Amino acid sequence: MNHEAWSEAQSSQTVEVDGHDVEMAYYEAGAGETVVFLHGIPTWSFLWRDAATDLEDDYHVVAPDLVGYGNSAAHEGFDRSIRAQEQALSDLLDALDVETCTLVAHDIGGGVALRFAAHQPERVEKLVCSNVVCYDSWPVEFIVNMGLPKTEAMDPAEFEAKLDFAFDDGAFGEADPEFVAGMKAPWLREGGQRALARAAVSTNTNHTTEIDYGAISAELLCLWAAADQMQPIAYGERLAEELDGDLQRLDDAYHWVPEDRKDVYADRVREFLAGDT
Template sequence: MVDHDAWTDQQSATTVTVDGHDLEVAFHEDGSNETEEPPVVFVHGIPTWSFLWRDVVPDVAEGRRTIAPDMLGYGNSAMSDDFDRSIRAQEKMLEELLDDLNVERIALVGHDIGGGVALRFAAHNPDVVERLVLSNAVCYDSWPVEFVSNLGLPSTADVEREELEGRLDSAFVDGAYGEADPEFVAGMKAPWLTDEGHVSLVRNAIATNTNHTTEIDYGAITAETLLLWGEDDVMQPYAYAERLADDIGNTELAPLSNAYHWVPEDRPDAYADRLREFLTDGLA
């Protein structure tokens, strides 16, 4: 298990062009480049960053190359106050990043709004995504939740650091099953506790746009799809996983009990085991 400073030290960075802006993307890479299997790409949500996958990536990287970017405006990626951070823009970021890394085929794993990015990318690039894993993902009109909507209020940009930290503490503690790991909470909060990070978080929340998931043609997704979902989540309830299963072909429901919204953190061992099984064997 690594802390957030060690995770940051292991990241690389590259520059992508999105909507005419040249923007730095930080990404964590692990595993072997020599395997014939496509790399596994992990996309986080809000208000997290790639550190969300800290207990999952090492297990997967034992047999596969892994790539876990920080979305634009998140983590250690660009945070300047002059670009779009919507999931439409994050989809473009992902396209540009994969092109920069010369990656042509992937298995794609998405959580929260990263799941919305993954859904858009899989629908628009069926020749690229071989397997798709969605965990408590935004979809249809399931979002934004109240916490994120409140972060996007103009007044949030003016709150004191202590108040912002308290709001984040509540989000990570309330979204966890049982007692949240203090190391996880500290790592998730870290990018937002600077002046630039504070403003970036507000901009990220403002950029949430339900139109970007209601307009998806879910039937265009051809990848084998696993809905690896925290069963007890109230922010992105399991009923949305069931709806996705009806609309996407070649899909399997895989509920994880005793898991709320931060399912890779709540059940990391079970999550990694089921993910590796799916990556190796496909749908049951």
């Protein structure tokens, strides 16, 4: 599925979250047990186009755009931190009448998932973390440097070159052109450059260092790209040890592990959901 088709599938699916006039867009398909996919920065739910669609014949899959990202609201005047994203996730699940679910998360989506699983452990049965932010692992220099006012002042060509560096050069091997085009698309719209800057300055390591990881009761699988320099595998090992979970090392992958290892990613998640790992 290309990014235009993914956006079209989201077009009539939005909810108001966090008690404000903030719309959260989401992809939804399938029936059965709910699996929620949470992306990070600077991506959007299109990151999960393969994993989510692979599972939707057997599960109820939901892949939201975090507020401020993708097709969700991107205007001024609301919080984009992972603390706020946790509340938005809770509001989304309430709106969809989802009582319990599995969370599959990447990057800052992992920080959102970990906070939610610690604060509402009864709602999270299983947790898949892939190169997620946790403890004091973030923010990373590349994202910090995308914050205001620097990004807002960039020439559009320079800004797009930064995105190409992240998504094209940041892939393991030759990047799929549709992945690169899709990841860039929301940020290249009018106002997208400022929206990314707003998201970048909302990254706050306190929002993961303050988590009571011992409160998380969900069964954990860490699917971690071993070669990632932004979220090193040592953090995945620490998370798996503390939560008594399983860590599976995925070679031939950098930070975009659901994309770099899409040949096995959905299969590993499916096995975990079925209790085969």
